[in-house]
Amino acid sequence: MAEPHEFFSPNQADVAAKVIDRELIAIRLLDGTYYSLEPVGTRVWQLIEAGQNVGSIVQTVAAEFGASVEQVAADLRNLVDELLSEGLIVRRDDPGRTAEAPLAASGERYLAPRLNIYRDMGNLLALDPPTPGIDDLLYRDRKRE
Amino acid sequence: MSDDRAATILERMELAFAQAEAQCGDALNEATYGFAGRPVTLGVVGRILGHRTHSAFTHLRATPTLPDCPSLTIELWDAGETGVGCPFDEESGDFERRWLAAGGILSSSADGRYVGFRYQASLTVLDRETQRILGCRRSGSPLSTGEYSKPLVHLLSVWYHDRNVQLLHAGLVARDGAGVLIPGESGTGKSTTCVAAAAQGLEFLADDFAGLEHSNGSGFQGHSVFGTACLRRPDLDRFPDIRGRAVDDGIPEEDKPILFLPELYPGRVRASVRMRALVLLRVGAERTEIRRASRSDALRRFAASTLHTVVPRPGRTALERLTALVEQVPAWWLSLGPELLDLAPAIARILESSSAPDEA
Numbered sequence: 001m002a003e004p005h006e007f008f009s010p011n012q013a014d015v016a017a018k019v020i021d022r023e024l025i026a027i028r029l030l031d032g033t034y035y036s037l038e039p040v041g042t043r044v045w046q047l048i049e050a051g052q053n054v055g056s057i058v059q060t061v062a063a064e065f066g067a068s069v070e071q072v073a074a075d076l077r078n079l080v081d082e083l084l085s086e087g088l089i090v091r092r093d094d095p096g097r098t099a100e101a102p103l104a105a106s107g108e109r110y111l112a113p114r115l116n117i118y119r120d121m122g123n124l125l126a127l128d129p130p131t132p133g134i135d136d137l138l139y140r141d142r143k144r145e
Numbered sequence: 146m147s148d149d150r151a152a153t154i155l156e157r158m159e160l161a162f163a164q165a166e167a168q169c170g171d172a173l174n175e176a177t178y179g180f181a182g183r184p185v186t187l188g189v190v191g192r193i194l195g196h197r198t199h200s201a202f203t204h205l206r207a208t209p210t211l212p213d214c215p216s217l218t219i220e221l222w223d224a225g226e227t228g229v230g231c232p233f234d235e236e237s238g239d240f241e242r243r244w245l246a247a248g249g250i251l252s253s254s255a256d257g258r259y260v261g262f263r264y265q266a267s268l269t270v271l272d273r274e275t276q277r278i279l280g281c282r283r284s285g286s287p288l289s290t291g292e293y294s295k296p297l298v299h300l301l302s303v304w305y306h307d308r309n310v311q312l313l314h315a316g317l318v319a320r321d322g323a324g325v326l327i328p329g330e331s332g333t334g335k336s337t338t339c340v341a342a343a344a345q346g347l348e349f350l351a352d353d354f355a356g357l358e359h360s361n362g363s364g365f366q367g368h369s370v371f372g373t374a375c376l377r378r379p380d381l382d383r384f385p386d387i388r389g390r391a392v393d394d395g396i397p398e399e400d401k402p403i404l405f406l407p408e409l410y411p412g413r414v415r416a417s418v419r420m421r422a423l424v425l426l427r428v429g430a431e432r433t434e435i436r437r438a439s440r441s442d443a444l445r446r447f448a449a450s451t452l453h454t455v456v457p458r459p460g461r462t463a464l465e466r467l468t469a470l471v472e473q474v475p476a477w478w479l480s481l482g483p484e485l486l487d488l489a490p491a492i493a494r495i496l497e498s499s500s501a502p503d504e505a
Contacts, residue, residue, distance in 0.1 A: 016461035018468045023441040027448050027464065034449050036441070118449065132244040132251055133458040134306050139257030139273050 002080040004055030004073075007092040008048050015088050019046065022108075026088055029133060034118045035088065040065060041079060041113030048089060050101035054080065060101075065110035075112045082115045151240050151254035154261075155272055157232040158279040165190045165222035165229040165281075172226065174199060177207040179416060180301070181310045181356050181368040183216035191223025194282055198296050204372040204407040204414040217304055219278040219297065221269070231268055231281040238268045246456045247291075247299060262299045267292065271300040273307055293392070294373040294403045295354060299456045301370065310356040310368060311463050313447070314454040317350035317367045317418070318342040320496050324367040324418035326355065326474075327426060328450045334426045334481050337380050338488055340404060344384065345489030348415045349374075349406045354455070357420075357466065365420040365470055372414050375401040383485055422499040423447070423476040424492070430480035433487035435495055443476035444468060475499045 002008070010017060017026035024037040024045050037045060040061065047057040054076060062072040083089045166173055166188075174195030175188040184207055189195035198221060224230045231238070240252040240261050249264030261270040269280030278300055291298070302312045316327035316335040329335045336352040343349035352375070356368030381388045381402055387409050391402035407414045425438050425446045447467045451459065477495045481488070 016464040018444065018464055020440050020444050020468060020471065025441060025444050025448055029458065029460070032449070034445065036445060118445075131246045131456050131458050132253075133460050134303070134463075135460040136242070136244075137253050137257045137260060137303060137457055139307075 002054045002077050002084075004058070005053055007051065007053050007094065008080065008084075008089045009051075009092050010045070010049055011087055011090045017045070017088075019102075028087060033086075035086065036116045036118075037113060038111065038116075039108050040075075040111055041115065044076060044079060044113055046101050050099045052101070065108060067110035071112075072110075079113045079115065086115070086117070148254050148256055148258070151259045154233070154238060154240070155259065155270060155277075155279065158270055158281070159220075161229055161232050161281065162190070162220045162222055162279055165224075165227040168229060169227045176202075177211070177215070178202050178205040179207050179211050180205060180217065180370070181305060181308065181358060182211070182417060183308065184211040184214070185217040185219065186215045187219045187221075189221045189223075191221075191226040191282070193226070194221065194223040194288075197288055197293055200405055201294060201296055201371045201373050203405075204369065205416050215276070216308075217276045217278065219280075221278075221280045221282070224281050224283050229281075231283050233268060236263075238270075239263060240270075251299060251456065260300060260303050264292070265289065269297060269300055271303060273303070276304070278304075290375055290401050290403060294375050295371050298354060298370075302455055302457065305356055305370075306459075308358075310358045311459060311466055312370065312455050313355050313357050313451045314353065315355050315447075315451060316352045317355040317369065318492065319348040319350060319367075319415060319418040319421075320493060322348075322415070322418050323421035323496055324350065325422045325424050325492055325495060326357070326367055326420060326470075327424045328447045329426050330450045330454065333450075334428045336374050336376050337383070337485075338424075338426060338479075338481065338492075340374050340376065340384060340387075340406075341485045341488045342492055343406055343410050343413055344387070345486065346413070347489050347492060348413055348418070349410065350415055350418060357470065359466060359469065363419070364473060366417055367420050368417045369415060372405060372407045374404045374406060376404065377401055420470070420474050422495050423471065423474055424479045424495060425476060427478060427480045430482050432480075433482035433484065433491050434478075434480045435491050436478050438476040438478045440471045440476060442478075443471040447471065 022039045022042055024042040026035040058073045058076055062069045169190050172192050173190050178185045189198050240254045240259050243252040252261045258273050266283040271278050305312050316339040318325050318339050327335050339352040350369035354370050356370055358366045391404050393402040423443050
C-alpha cells in the first residue's frame with residue numbers, strides 16, 4: 001500500500017503514455033494492454049510524473065477538485081496499487097528530479113479515479129510470442145548523420 | 146555471432162544474387178519505384194517471383210521528378226528457377242539476435258545494422274548502412290497471401306522507420322489528394338471500406354498498411370506501401386463486379402484472395418496524400434452514419450491497433466507521432482450499415498466537413 005512519503009514514477013522502460021484532452025492513454029509495450037484514466041486519475045499521473053510524493057499529490061488533488069483529503073487519500077491508495085500491479089508505475093527510492101506539473105483544468109468535478117483497462121489486444125497477442133520492437137533494432141547509421 | 150560474420154552473410158547473398166543474374170539475366174525483372182517519395186530499385190531474377198513481387202508496387206513506378214540515386218536497392222532471386230541456391234540453410238542465415246515474429250524468424254546483428262527475416266521458403270536481409278535488401282526464395286512453392294500481397298513488409302517497415310516514416314496498421318483512401326486514415330484490427334471492416342471507396346470513385350492507397358510521415362510545414366502525409374487489398378471470401382462476394390479478378394494462390398487455410406487495385410481501377414491508386422481526416426469504424430450498424438470522435442477516442446483506437454500489429458513493433462516515438470496526428474487531424478466515427486454504396490458518400494461528407502489543418 002502506498003504511504004504518503006513514497007515517490008513513484010512512470011515505468012519508462014515498458015510503458016508509453018500520452019495525455020490528450022485531459023485523458024491519459026497508456027500502452028504497456030510488451031503485451032499490447034492499454035489503459036486510460038479520466039481527468040482526476042490523469043491529474044494524479046501528471047503529479048507522479050512531476051515527482052511529487054503521495055502525500056503531496058493527495059493535498060494537490062483535494063485542493064484542485066474540491067474534495068476531502070480523506071477521500072482523495074483513500075482513492076489514491078487504490079489507484080496507486082492498481083497502477084503498480086499493472087506495471088505502469090514503479091517505486092522510487094528518492095524524490096529524483098522534480099518538474100513543474102502542468103496546470104490543472106478548472107471546474108472539473110471530483111470523481112474517484114478509475115483505471116480503465118483494455119486487454120483485447122493483449123489477449124490477442126498473448127497467442128503469439130512477444131514480437132521485437134523497433135527499439136530492439138536500434139542502429140545509428142553514421143554515414144547518414 | 147560477430148558483426149564480421151553478419152557482414153559475411155550479406156557478402157554471400159550478394160555473390161549468389163550476382164551468380165543468379167549471370168546465369169539467368171534474361172529473367173531479370175527490374176524497375177524503379179518511389180517509396181514514400183524515395184527512389185527504390187527492385188530487381189528480381191525469376192519470372193514468376195519477379196511478376197509477383199513487382200505486382201504489389203506498380204502504382205509506385207518512378208516519375209522523372211525522383212532523384213536518380215536509389216535510397217534502397219532490392220535484389221531477389223528465385224533459387225528454383227535460376228538454379229542458384231540460397232547460401233544458407235535454416236538458421237545458418239539468421240543474425241545474432243533472433244525473435245519469433247509473424248510466423249517467421251526476425252533476426253538482427255548485434256549493432257542493428259543488419260536485419261533478416263526468414264519465412265518458410267524465403268530469406269531476406271537488409272543492410273541499413275548500404276540501403277540494400279537481398280533475398281532468395283528456395284523453391285517454386287506458392288507465395289503466401291502475405292508474401293504476395295505485401296512483399297518484404299517487415300524489412301520495409303525498418304527501412305521506412307529509418308526515414309521517419311511510420312508504418313501503421315490502417316487503411317488509407319482519399320479524394321483529390323486529401324486522405325482519410327482508417328485504423329483498426331483485422332475484421333473491423335478496413336479492407337471492405339477501402340475497396341468500396343475505390344469502387345465508387347475515391348482514391349485508394351492502402352487497405353492494411355500505410356506509411357505516415359510528418360513534414361515540417363506541410364503537416365502529415367500518408368503514403369501507399371502496397372497497391373493490394375485482401376478480402377475474406379464472404380466480403381469479396383459483396384463486390385460481384387471484381388470478385389472474379391481476385392487472385393487466389395490456392396492456400397486453403399488463408400482464404401483471403403488478393404485484389405490488385407491498380408489493375409481494377411487504373412488512375413485511382415495514389416502514392417501519397419495529405420492527411421485530412423481520421424475515421425474510426427464501427428461495424429454492424431443499421432445504417433451508415435458519421436459523427437465526430439474525440440481525440441482521445443482516436444488515439445486509443447490508433448494506439449491499440451497500430452502499436453502491436455506491425456513487426457517490428459513501433460516504439461514510444463510512434464505514440465508521440467500518433468498523438469501529434471490526432472491533435473492536428475479531426476477524427477470521425479463511421480458506423481457501417483449494410484449498404485456498401487453508402488460508404489463513399491459518407492467518406493466524402495467527412496472530407497467536406499474536415500478543414501485542412503492550416504485552415505482550422
